[in-house]
Amino acid sequence: MTAFSAAPPWQPDSLQLDESLRRFLTEDIGHGDLTATLMLEANATARFEMVAREPMTLAGLSVAARAFQRYDDRIDVERLASDGDRLAAGTPLLALQGAARSLLTVERTALNLIQHLSGIATLTARYVERIAGTAAQLVDTRKTTPGLRALEKYAVACGGGRNHRLGLDSGIMLKDNHIAVCGSIEAAVARARQRAPVLTRIEVECDRLDQVREALDAGADMIMLDNMSLAEMSAAVKLAAGQVPLEASGGVRLETIREIAETGVDFISVGRITQSAPAVDIGLDAPAGAPAAQG
CATH class of the missing domain: 3.20.20.70 (Aldolase class I)
Structure with a gap:
């Protein structure tokens, strides 16, 4: 991660953000996550890291973090970067630990949002630099x-x-x-x-x-x-x-x-x-050398 970090001048309202996340998650989950509930034990826990897979300007980290906790407030979320940071490929963004079912149910919605928003921030930064x-x-x-x-x-x-x-x-x-x-x-x-x-x-x-x-x-x-x-x-x-x-x-x-x-x-x-901003590549992976799930 470079030393540059631009603090955004405003934050999305938390009440409106929670309502939006509820709609986004409901759209994806439907009546329930069949894969997670059928394949994973209810008491299984997991650890994952969200990682930048290409250089980018970060946006939506706070949104992705909130998506996990909005669905399951028992998930432990550690932010390892900040919105506005200009990051190198391989930079960890979030460390997540909690119920494996919850983490994998929210994964796609959280990634969709942060990939899209960071794509906008990255393209914006290119125009600003010009x-x-x-x-x-x-x-x-x-x-x-x-x-x-x-x-x-x-x-x-x-x-x-x-x-x-x-x-x-x-x-x-x-x-x-x-x-x-x-x-x-x-x-x-x-x-x-x-x-x-x-x-x-x-x-x-x-x-x-x-x-x-x-x-x-x-x-x-x-x-x-x-x-x-x-x-x-x-x-x-x-x-x-x-x-x-x-x-x-x-x-x-x-x-x-x-x-x-x-x-x-x-x-x-x-x-x-x-x-027209293209999404950037961000992944959710198990930390190197550690088992993803337990229980």
Whole structure:
């Protein structure tokens, strides 16, 4: 494990996490784990370690640990790493001891979650590294898996990214269709300003420079530059002159994010860090030289 560890700025709410884990476990277990109950004695105990099998940025360790204890609070869980750690292959993550039936019943759900969330954190960290030294910050989007948004956005934070809206109630985003219904950017911003809660920010999506000027004149709090060219983004940065933050969005890839950051935008949103991140390889194995089960 390297010395680097980034403490995430927030944690998933424990009440909501427990409710989610209950649903996840119920989905997998159904009426009961036939294999574990038929093949293992009720009094059998086991020891396992969860291990990183490839380099990664860790996210979801606390979720995986809670999954085991949510199902069986007699399971002893020792955390050997922390969310946000950048780890080498072979690093142990959790040490687990308890009823063999319980451990093997929860194994797949716990691994699915930590593999998926660590995949998001790992990809996020790669994007963050590409823009290191610039003023731009990486942010996520609402392109998340239904039911997993809070966890996926937590994983982005573990990877060093920032969260955009957590949901539709987190801020006002005036996109082209909202503006079309209202008639203009000016009218849309005015209506939003009049009706929004006082602490709510208003962001306007623009795909042309004349719209950027209109959004600035209308008093937008933030402007999204949607699928603009590098030249257009640079021009928008000059036009805004620091009046409001600018967010670049649309088709951002690892190969292009650096040059986008160098235009001077403040934020770069990337949907693929949550929508398309591959899971990392994490295993649950018996410690070397020790029998997995007893009893």
